[in-house]
Amino acid sequence: MSWRKEERRAERGYHHGNLKEALLQAALGLIAEKGAAGFTFADAARMAGVSAAAPYRHFRDRDELLSSIAQRGFEQFEARLTAAWDDGRPDTVTAFERVGRAYLAFAREEPAFYNAMFESGLPVDANPALQAASERAFNIIRAAAERLAALAPPGAPRPPAMMMALHIWSMAHGVASLFSRGDAARRKLPMSPDELLEAEVLIYLRGLGFPTDRRPPAKSAEPPPVPPEAPSGSGVPPGGPWGKPK
Template sequence: MSKRGYHHGNLKQALVEGALKLIADKGPTGFTMAEAAKQAGVSAAAPYRHFAGRDDLIAEVARQGYDLFGDVLEYAYDDGKPTPLAAFEAVGRAYLAFARKYPGHYMAMFESGVAPGQTPDLMKAADRANRVLTRAADVLSARIPIDRRPPGAMFSAHISALSHGIIELYARGKPGARAPFTPEELLESGIGIYLRGLGLIAPD
């Protein structure tokens, strides 16, 4: 592969794409900037025109991931249609779908140690995605008496934690290899137990 130095047509995005491949293969802390440069076909010095270091590059991968994540969640939520409950469950399924389709982005977002507040753009993208979850939780829990209603941010954080746990334990590698249930079944039943506890759906 020839070195294109500083004259790459879209060096910044080429580095992001290279980092995505490396993250998927080696994890978010298992590669160097020199390896990212090699993936992009440029000199080892070229990436520093755009990124201060690996964490800065991973932050950009995470920002783009959160932009995609927000799009996926908004599409799944569909303004709460056809019902708040159905829309909320669709958001949960979208969580799993995103992790499967965009593993490099997912790891950069949630497993790299890069904080959402590392850059203003990253914070903005993360906040947008989180607002979809919080809005879905707020709308669904609106009929709970206010004195028993969990804050929307807490509600969505509980579901996020459940989703992350299922992804890490059961959706990596061979889905379901460590359980007799699919990740989707585990998430659906977990959300059902949680919502029954809040009185949002009737007991079976």
């Protein structure tokens, strides 16, 4: 039972068969564990059971592996935001907040992707594919903001949707970076990152004149995809978006 060298070799022969994918998975694990900075190409190779030179058959260099992971991360990110947005159902504000929570959830649950995407220091705009993927993810937030802006209360000037999207993105990104990841998450807060972001977005939307009172849990079995959605309240929930003050 003491094969150590030929172990992997015996299992898979000279050729790995699926090395590219194995390397991506190994790297994902290593990044989650030690950060993009601590991750080494050699380690990933070792973990996949191949020599240190093998990865070069699949990635030009270490950076390209990192880029591939970031790319994949942006794709999953986009998918999760899209699912959370759910085309604005059951109503725009609720869906919008769900997108915010999805942002934080992604940062929390996919630390390796998040790290590669936002904290690895790789030049996103130097890689067109990467930039495009990042753009597509942002466009979900942008689309949601468009829909929200279209509901702007009458009378007041309509806020630019792009600006709203950038504002929401910066809030989500700021909360995620500062409070929802790794060590930073240990900073003791008076509320969870999710609650913090939700209150922040609600106050912001109220500042734009949107009604932001809590709706009932939407018991209707199947609400229409995009209901007329008339402004439904005064916009000032009792106690404010942050709940009971002491």
